[in-house]
Amino acid sequence: MAVQKHYAGTQLRELRGRLGLTQKLFAERLGVSLPYLNQMENNNRPVSAGVVLALAREFGFDVTELTSGEEIRLASDMREALADPVLSGSQPGVADLRMVAANAPSVARALLDLHAAYRRAQDRLASFDEALGRAGSTASPWEEVRDFFHYCDNYIDAIDRAAEGFARRAGAGG
Known part of the structure; x- marks a missing residue:
C-alpha cells in the first residue's frame, strides 16, 4: 500500500508563529535544516515521519491536526x-x-x-x-415614472396649461 504524502506548510507556519520561534530555531528543534523546513512550510516538500515525531515530542503537537481534512x-x-x-x-x-x-x-x-x-x-x-409586493422582474418606482413620461411624450395638458397661466401672471406683475 502506498504511503500518502502529506503537505502541512500552513500548520507548520501557524505552530511556529504561536510558539514565537524563528525558522532557524524551529528547524533546530525539529532536527532538520533551515532550507528543508522552508520547503515544508511552503508545501514544496511533504512532512516526513521524523518531523511528525519531532513535532509531537518537542512541542506536544497533536498529529491528528495534520489530517483534519x-x-x-x-x-x-x-x-x-x-x-x-x-x-x-x-x-x-x-x-x-x-x-x-x-x-x-x-x-x-x-x-x-x-x-x-x-x-x-x-x-x-x-x-x-x-x-413590497413586487416580483423581482417588476419595474422600480423611478422606472415607472420614467416610462410614464416617456409614453406621454413628456406632455401633460393640465400641467402645461397651469404653467402657462403661472407664467402670464408672473410676467404681468413683475
Whole structure:
C-alpha cells in the first residue's frame, strides 16, 4: 500500500508563529535544516515521519491536526461558492482550489464569508421585494415614472396649461 504524502506548510507556519520561534530555531528543534523546513512550510516538500515525531515530542503537537481534512472541506466549499451564477467566469480547477486551501486558508475562509454575506444580502433583498409586493422582474418606482413620461411624450395638458397661466401672471406683475 502506498504511503500518502502529506503537505502541512500552513500548520507548520501557524505552530511556529504561536510558539514565537524563528525558522532557524524551529528547524533546530525539529532536527532538520533551515532550507528543508522552508520547503515544508511552503508545501514544496511533504512532512516526513521524523518531523511528525519531532513535532509531537518537542512541542506536544497533536498529529491528528495534520489530517483534519479542513483543506478538502475548504476546497469543496470554495468550488460550491464559485459555482454561483453571479461568478459566471471560468471555474478554477480542483488542484488550484486545494492549493489555496492549503497555502492560504484565511483567504479561502474570507472568500467563503464574502459569498455567504452576498447570499444573505440577496435573501434580504428578495424578502424586501416580497414585502413590497413586487416580483423581482417588476419595474422600480423611478422606472415607472420614467416610462410614464416617456409614453406621454413628456406632455401633460393640465400641467402645461397651469404653467402657462403661472407664467402670464408672473410676467404681468413683475
